[in-house]
Amino acid sequence: MAKAKKAEAAEWMYELIRKPHVTEKATMGSEHAQLTFRVPVEATKPKIKEAVEVLFGVKVKAVNTLIQKGKNKRFRGVKGRRSDFKKAVITLEPGQTIDTETGI
Numbered sequence: 001m002a003k004a005k006k007a008e009a010a011e012w013m014y015e016l017i018r019k020p021h022v023t024e025k026a027t028m029g030s031e032h033a034q035l036t037f038r039v040p041v042e043a044t045k046p047k048i049k050e051a052v053e054v055l056f057g058v059k060v061k062a063v064n065t066l067i068q069k070g071k072n073k074r075f076r077g078v079k080g081r082r083s084d085f086k087k088a089v090i091t092l093e094p095g096q097t098i099d100t101e102t103g104i
Helices: 002-007 011-016 024-032 045-056
Strands: 034-039 060-068 072-075 078-081 085-092
Touching (some): 024 034, 045 060
Antiparallel strands (some): 034 085, 060 085
């Protein structure tokens, strides 16, 4: 029964994988079959793994997460703070690829 449940993409999966986090460092990870996504702060590693496997149809080897703290910024003398966000670094099994340019 778990297999039938996993095959369908649920709405929460689309909300979990918000967008690819494209930076120079994240791009260097693509040489090692790694992708970086922004996810909600309350997202867990098993949920992230399940969502990526179902939405993109690939096998995930590992999921590493980190919370990026927001920076203090100033604009025209007004102090502000960027919000914290969570990044998930997904390592794929050998031979698996995801094209993040096309979207879901």
